[in-house]
Amino acid sequence: MSPVVLDRSSGVPLYRQLRASLEQDILAGRLGAESRLPSSRELAASLGISRNTVVTAYQELIAEGYVTPLARSGLAVNAELRQVLPPAENRFDWDARLAPILDADLPISHRPRDWQRYRYPFLSGQPSSDLFPQRAWQRALRAALEGDSFWPSLSDLGDADDPLLVEALCRHILPARGIDADPSQVLVTLGSQQGHALVAGELLGPGRRLAVEVPGYPDLWHIAVRTGASLMAIPVDGGGMVPGPELLSCDAVAVTPSHQYPTNVTLTVGRRRQLLDASPDLVIVEDDYDAEFRYAGSPTPALKALDRRGQVVYLGSFSKFLAPGLRLGFLVADARLVAALRERRRFQVRHAPGQQQRALALLITSGDYARALRRARTILRDRWRRTVAAVETHLGWGPAFGDTFPAGGTALWVVGPPELNSRALAAAARGRGVLIEPSDTYHLGAERQRNAIRLGFASVPTDLIEPGLAALAAAWSVRRDGHGSSRSGRSVLSEPARQGSRHRDGKSRPQVAR
Amino acid sequence: MSPVVLDRSSGVPLYRQLRASLEQDILAGRLGAESRLPSSRELAASLGISRNTVVTAYQELIAEGYVTPLARSGLAVNAELRQVLPPAENRFDWDARLAPILDADLPISHRPRDWQRYRYPFLSGQPSSDLFPQRAWQRALRAALEGDSFWPSLSDLGDADDPLLVEALCRHILPARGIDADPSQVLVTLGSQQGHALVAGELLGPGRRLAVEVPGYPDLWHIAVRTGASLMAIPVDGGGMVPGPELLSCDAVAVTPSHQYPTNVTLTVGRRRQLLDASPDLVIVEDDYDAEFRYAGSPTPALKALDRRGQVVYLGSFSKFLAPGLRLGFLVADARLVAALRERRRFQVRHAPGQQQRALALLITSGDYARALRRARTILRDRWRRTVAAVETHLGWGPAFGDTFPAGGTALWVVGPPELNSRALAAAARGRGVLIEPSDTYHLGAERQRNAIRLGFASVPTDLIEPGLAALAAAWSVRRDGHGSSRSGRSVLSEPARQGSRHRDGKSRPQVAR
Numbered sequence A, B: 001m002s003p004v005v006l007d008r009s010s011g012v013p014l015y016r017q018l019r020a021s022l023e024q025d026i027l028a029g030r031l032g033a034e035s036r037l038p039s040s041r042e043l044a045a046s047l048g049i050s051r052n053t054v055v056t057a058y059q060e061l062i063a064e065g066y067v068t069p070l071a072r073s074g075l076a077v078n079a080e081l082r083q084v085l086p087p088a089e090n091r092f093d094w095d096a097r098l099a100p101i102l103d104a105d106l107p108i109s110h111r112p113r114d115w116q117r118y119r120y121p122f123l124s125g126q127p128s129s130d131l132f133p134q135r136a137w138q139r140a141l142r143a144a145l146e147g148d149s150f151w152p153s154l155s156d157l158g159d160a161d162d163p164l165l166v167e168a169l170c171r172h173i174l175p176a177r178g179i180d181a182d183p184s185q186v187l188v189t190l191g192s193q194q195g196h197a198l199v200a201g202e203l204l205g206p207g208r209r210l211a212v213e214v215p216g217y218p219d220l221w222h223i224a225v226r227t228g229a230s231l232m233a234i235p236v237d238g239g240g241m242v243p244g245p246e247l248l249s250c251d252a253v254a255v256t257p258s259h260q261y262p263t264n265v266t267l268t269v270g271r272r273r274q275l276l277d278a279s280p281d282l283v284i285v286e287d288d289y290d291a292e293f294r295y296a297g298s299p300t301p302a303l304k305a306l307d308r309r310g311q312v313v314y315l316g317s318f319s320k321f322l323a324p325g326l327r328l329g330f331l332v333a334d335a336r337l338v339a340a341l342r343e344r345r346r347f348q349v350r351h352a353p354g355q356q357q358r359a360l361a362l363l364i365t366s367g368d369y370a371r372a373l374r375r376a377r378t379i380l381r382d383r384w385r386r387t388v389a390a391v392e393t394h395l396g397w398g399p400a401f402g403d404t405f406p407a408g409g410t411a412l413w414v415v416g417p418p419e420l421n422s423r424a425l426a427a428a429a430r431g432r433g434v435l436i437e438p439s440d441t442y443h444l445g446a447e448r449q450r451n452a453i454r455l456g457f458a459s460v461p462t463d464l465i466e467p468g469l470a471a472l473a474a475a476w477s478v479r480r481d482g483h484g485s486s487r488s489g490r491s492v493l494s495e496p497a498r499q500g501s502r503h504r505d506g507k508s509r510p511q512v513a514r
Helices: A014-027 A040-047 A051-064 A134-143 A147-154 A163-173 A192-203 A218-226 A245-249 A269-277 A335-346 A354-365 A368-395 A422-430 A462-486 B014-027 B040-047 B051-064 B134-143 B147-154 B163-173 B192-203 B218-226 B245-249 B269-277 B335-346 B354-365 B368-395 B422-430 B462-486
Strands: A067-069 A075-077 A186-189 A209-214 A230-237 A252-255 A283-287 A312-317 A329-332 A411-415 A452-456 B067-069 B075-077 B186-189 B209-214 B230-237 B252-255 B283-287 B312-317 B329-332 B411-415 B452-456
Touching: A014 A051, A040 A051, A051 A067, A051 A075, A134 A354, A134 A368, A134 B134, A147 A354, A163 A186, A163 A354, A186 A192, A186 A335, A192 A218, A192 A252, A192 A283, A192 A312, A192 A329, A192 A335, A209 A218, A209 A245, A218 A230, A230 A245, A354 A368, A368 A411, A368 A462, A422 A452, A422 A462, B014 B051, B040 B051, B051 B067, B051 B075, B134 B354, B134 B368, B147 B354, B163 B186, B163 B354, B186 B192, B186 B335, B192 B218, B192 B252, B192 B283, B192 B312, B192 B329, B192 B335, B209 B218, B209 B245, B218 B230, B230 B245, B354 B368, B368 B411, B368 B462, B422 B452, B422 B462
Parallel strands: A209 A230, A209 A252, A252 A283, A283 A312, B209 B230, B209 B252, B252 B283, B283 B312
Antiparallel strands: A067 A075, A186 A329, A312 A329, A411 A452, B067 B075, B186 B329, B312 B329, B411 B452
């Protein structure tokens, strides 16, 4: 038995300290099963504490089964503990137990965790300090715990959602997208990513195939491949996804009609009809990415608005406007599918946090949401214009398709000269406080486009857009002219990368410094 | 072409109204591909609006691809839209597409959504109006958007968690359970249910087997069976789960050592060792259910505290104390497993909402959490005593094992006489404002115990416990004596139920009114 050290100043009752010490001795095998414990009188005397303290500690050890009273008197260590603890053995072999990794070959975006410390974070999908309606959101969160809202905010809702939020979506959010839905067709999600994951879990799996846009959204590819499904890459042009006969071999197609992710083009109305008519068995997953932000003309109605057969699953999100960290989105689909996804969600996370659901409902019904959105749209339109102008001024690069950048969204997809290695440029720009996303992340397979970048403009304050792009241009000019040629032959433009070295048109082009 | 109705008082610009009207005509096939659109001059004159308005609407329709300029002049509907819309066809056949339901035979708990409107809601797992630290939580939520906390609260964290919360768990929460963990071994979840779901997704699947306690937690059974795994029922006695050689045929075992769910007994220390030593390949999932609430003696250390090989996955939750609607919990395991689960979570929900994570971190580090917990423990100890006393006074029923109810948790498991049909009693009690949970919900297979009830006492105000149990006893006495015998032969005690009619000991007992 090891010496018992009691600390009278610790605030922990002495009997608990004693009990903990004895427990450790027992578990470590220092108090063997053969040995009687000292009597409470003896131990109290030797430690200089009251006998009651020892008795209380002993009673707890008895109650927990660590020790057992002996037939006549005294205590002994529980016979069940008699087995000596095994010597330090090998750690449990977790590697042998983990599920196989099915998506190891897919690109994945790892953004710096401290992105907001950079002066020019041209990233999409992050919040903006001046667009988030902070006071209105805090007001809504506070109101969400008051009066009748207390219970729905804090209760276990089982498989349900906050009915007030579902009603707000049906009345205030979906009509603006041309969608007429009733509550049985709506499911609240933790962002459109959970929507994709629930749908993939329910409808995909081994032997199933999902058609996806390329360039496109890599997280969706991971989600699908992790179910065991395969992907069919569908190209994108200035009119959005180019549907073709390959869709007939697919179980579902995922599409971003409002603003194609990442190129920002809008799916033409003709293509919308082609998708809807492609096959009577094709599930269409519509990710209504960045639909809120359109800077010229009216918003295009959602594909779901044209869905007469109930084959479209619509995914909406509050990640872009309001903030991704809130993890709030929703899904609209046939009531039969929604019921299945609701059950699935119940056994994953039950539901999105109640207080946040209620706060969002209050934000929408108070009109604060619409006000903040209008304000954000005005500010983002200005940022879009400045970004377009500064790209022209400082880089002279253009859009992927046609002559003008699509007037919407929260990011530009900018194509540079063929020799641009956007991953190398991103690394160089980072040293100048500029974060951009290289194009290869958005490509599937070995042939990944390298000469484009994605420039998110929502998180960069308006006045920093022009200097930010000047800094990016400086990084580019050093890489192209100075740095690159100074190392002659081992150009930064062709530095080794995990990505393939071919261009999108499939032709291999040598990467040389100019 | 249908008549264009423009509403000048609607606030919607006239060109948008015009565009919407034309768009609908085109999509509905009322403006065929052969027909030219009227010239902007003609249409402006016929509608009494400016020509500019019409031109703007037309330009949008061109940009969106609804109409195309004709070779010489004028506009026609896009040829791609030429195909006539299909007639109202059958709805998409979702039933043929949904995943098979693997868990249809398992019991499931459906609590009334409006449970808080009942006067005596003896349910566990719901919040309490007087235990939730409302002001401290609101303060923490507000602080979570201020200063340095703004970005972690609102950003997309990718696969990460709020580092401040993880640190608070490692420093303030886990040591009290005897667990020494570093951040790489901790994952924040949306409640322990998400912990179970992530672990099951990673480690179970077809051909795998999970050992579970019976009576036990039905949602866990659903989660496991939905992966394709099978269940092995392990009995429970006064010392908790009774581990036996059947564990050797299992890949993992799920156990609730602190307070067995639903009977509330504590796993003895000898059984803890038996579990840890049962097999070198056995994964142990420890759901540390209601560990915070112990009303006599010291808390037992977690099983994870004895885990020298890294085989234990520990699940903690803030659902019981603080509130289930927050959806916050955590998981502690070997860093290798945590990394895999983190990746899995990323592709399901990314992460728990950032502001809530940060608010919980601030609640813990400010000491408000510990203060609220101490207060809750005092109040709940009182409620536990009153519930035990009132059960004795009004029903005279007792615990499942031994003579006294385990002094902890937030609910009592109360066993009635053999003829008790707890589901019928629950229905009768509901009419008197009393909600209880019948025992069959917690049983697997055809032979489900019917003569016990679960009495959650956390959500019932202290002064209402005694009258609540008096009302329950009144419902029982009517069902047993009055109602039952008045219908003679077709007793309420044997009313048809979906559950099996056998008792836990396997002997079939006729259900007769007394």
